[in-house]
Amino acid sequence: MGDKLGLxxxxxxxxxxxxxxxxxxxAGQEVRMDSYQKALLAHLKQAAPAARCPVDTVYxxxxxxxxxxxxxxxxxxxxxxxxxxxxxxxxxxLEANPDSVxxxxxxxxxxxxxxxxxxxxxxxxxxxxxxxGRPHTAEQTVQAVAAAQKAKFKNISLDLIYGLPxxxxxxxxxxxxxxxDLGPQHLSCYGLKVEENTPLARRAEAGEVxxxxxxxxxxxxxxxxxxxxxxxxxxxxxxxxxxxxESRHNLRYWLTRPYLGFGPGAHSDFGGRRYACPRxxxxxxxxxxxxxxxxxxxxxVSLEERAAEYLMLRLRTAAGIEEWEYRRSFFRExxxxxxxxxxxxxxxxAEKTALGRWRLTPGGFLVSNQLIAALLEHQEQS
Numbered sequence: 001m002g003d004k005l006g007l008x009x010x011x012x013x014x015x016x017x018x019x020x021x022x023x024x025x026x027a028g029q030e031v032r033m034d035s036y037q038k039a040l041l042a043h044l045k046q047a048a049p050a051a052r053c054p055v056d057t058v059y060x061x062x063x064x065x066x067x068x069x070x071x072x073x074x075x076x077x078x079x080x081x082x083x084x085x086x087x088x089x090x091x092x093x094l095e096a097n098p099d100s101v102x103x104x105x106x107x108x109x110x111x112x113x114x115x116x117x118x119x120x121x122x123x124x125x126x127x128x129x130x131x132x133g134r135p136h137t138a139e140q141t142v143q144a145v146a147a148a149q150k151a152k153f154k155n156i157s158l159d160l161i162y163g164l165p166x167x168x169x170x171x172x173x174x175x176x177x178x179x180x181d182l183g184p185q186h187l188s189c190y191g192l193k194v195e196e197n198t199p200l201a202r203r204a205e206a207g208e209v210x211x212x213x214x215x216x217x218x219x220x221x222x223x224x225x226x227x228x229x230x231x232x233x234x235x236x237x238x239x240x241x242x243x244x245x246e247s248r249h250n251l252r253y254w255l256t257r258p259y260l261g262f263g264p265g266a267h268s269d270f271g272g273r274r275y276a277c278p279r280x281x282x283x284x285x286x287x288x289x290x291x292x293x294x295x296x297x298x299x300x301v302s303l304e305e306r307a308a309e310y311l312m313l314r315l316r317t318a319a320g321i322e323e324w325e326y327r328r329s330f331f332r333e334x335x336x337x338x339x340x341x342x343x344x345x346x347x348x349x350a351e352k353t354a355l356g357r358w359r360l361t362p363g364g365f366l367v368s369n370q371l372i373a374a375l376l377e378h379q380e381q382s
Contacts, residue, residue, distance in 0.1 A: 004056040004087070005270070006252045007080060009040065010263030011065035012281060015100065019133040019203070020161075022195035024265035024279050025063040032281065037072050039288040041079050043262050046291070048083035050271070051260060055084045057249035058092045066096035070105045074112040081113070091116055091155075091248040098144035099136035106144075106151040116155040116247075117148050118188075123164060123171075124178040131165040132192075132200065138178075145182045155245055157186035162219040163211040164192055165203075172219050173226075180230045185245035189223050190238050191216045217366050224362045235318045237365045254313045256306065273300050303330060311337075311375050315368065320359025336378040344371060 013033060014025045026032070058080055065073065073094065080086060093116040094109060106117070121141045123129050129137065141158075148156055158179050162172050179187060192210065194201050204210060211219070224234055232240035236254060239247065252259055261268045261277065264284040268275040276297040278284050287294040301309075307330040314321045323334040341358045344350035349364035349371060360368055 003053055004257070005051055005053045005084075006057040006059065006249050006257065006259035007055055007084065008249075008259055008261040008266055009044075009058070009060045009065075009076060009080075010261065010266040010277075011060055011062040011068055011095075012036075012264055013067050014062065014064045015067060015097075015135050016133065017199075019131075019199040020192060020195065022198055023063070026281060029281075030067070033068060033072065035285065036281065037068070037075070039285050040076065040262055043288045043294055044076075044079050045083055046288070047260060047262070051084060053085075053258075054087050055080070056087045056090050057252060057259075058086070058090060059095075059249040060093065061095045063095075064097050064100055065094055066100040066105075070108045070112075073109060073114075077113050093118055093157075093247070093249060095120070096144070097136055098140040101144050101147065103147040103150060106147050106153065110148075110151040110153055115153070116157070117153045118157040118159065118186075119144055119148075121158040121179060122161045123167075124175040125171055128164045128167055128171065128175075132161075142182065145184070149183065155186070156184045157188060157247070158182070158184045159188045159190070161190050161192050162223065163216045165208065165210055167211060167219075169215075169219060169222065173222070176223060176226060180227075180232075186239070186241045186247065187227065187232055188239050189220075189227075191220060220366060221362055233318070234362070237316050237368065251317075254317050256309050256313060269301070273298060306330065307332060307379060308376055311379060312372055315360055315372055315375075316365075318359055320353070320357045322355075322357045332379070333382050336382045337375055340375055340378050 012025050013029055014027050017025065017027045058077070060073065060076070077092065092114050094114050095118045097120050119141065122134055124138050124141070126138050145156060160175060160179060194204050194210065227240045228234065231242055233243065234240050235246050236250070239250065241247070256269070258270045259268060260270055264277055264281050265279040266277045274297070275295045277294045278287065278296040283296070284294055310321065310326065310329065323338070326332065326334050338358070341350050344364060345352065348361060349367065350358060350360050352358055360371065364371060
């Protein structure tokens with residue numbers, strides 16, 4: 001993966017905005033899809049000459065990429081394959097909502113080269129879906145998964161959220177059991193976060209009671225045990241997969257492998273520099289149409305920053321960090337970090353594997369922000 005490149009294409013269109021969503025997305029703007037498609041195709045072509053290494057992951061995220069329809073999606077994938085050296089076994093993922101796919105559409109997408117589908121299930125209970133403004137029903141998720149399997153998608157991921165309004169341990173158990181019964185290869189389980197300036201934040205400010213941190217912790221720890229027994233290995237704080245079905249594209253973020261992002265709000269990490277596209281559709285369209293790089297922020301990444309990223313991102317994963325990997329990459333002493341990790345181990349937050357790697361335990365994942373912040377302080381002092 002180190003000599004390969006990932007591509008991320010952001011599709012910002014949604015049928016409606018969910019109450020918790022803080023991603024850059026636009027509801028009710030389907031009329032802009034054609035002009036956006038044209039800009040995205042132009043941007044892919046503009047960036048291609050600099051991207052000489054082979055591409056082994058392509059990810060269409062959003063928003064709701066499936067809203068574009070199979071014709072536009074297949075045109076985007078064809079352009080990627082035309083302008084970039086895409087590996088024959090590349091992982092090519094499409095995010096979709098259950099209400100925005102059909103058996104015919106999925107069959108065409110699979111035949112056209114998409115080989116991984118990530119569905120926003122979120123809950124198996126209609127009341128919980130309605131509570132956060134999700135546009136689909138539980139039955140539509142069942143139908144979408146069945147259609148994907150019939151279309152020969154052999155790599156299906158389901159996104160789930162715990163800590164939803166009105167959710168209990170019993171209702172979460174129902175959701176997770178039904179999700180596993182659908183036969184996916186991958187599950188992403190995220191704790192609900194109340195982001196500023198969202199409808200959910202305004203509801204919370206008005207006095208609506210949501211599951212608190214302790215309740216979310218109980219839900220999370222139960223999830224880890226349940227999914228392990230169901231054959232899903234936890235390989236990152238929020239991600240679980242059957243053997244061999246870890247998200248190769250998302251792993252490249254956590255392992256700081258290079259990627260290029262296309263679309264408003266998309267980020268890139270390539271050639272030792274970070275880039276960010278303008279976080280608004282008009283700004284993005286204008287920059288691409290002008291033939292200039294659609295970049296709002298750009299900065300070189302120092303070795304010191306990479307060392308900090310190594311701790312912040314690798315400790316999100318079950319693989320964790322390793323002394324000589326750290327020493328070789330960043331020319332720093334590991335002892336101050338190990339002393340801190342040994343303290344974490346004594347409290348059940350970290351463990352050293354038989355291979356000599358340090359990783360956080362599920363209990364450590366729950367307080368990972370605080371644990372990693374302390375390690376970063378030791379890193380600075382060293």
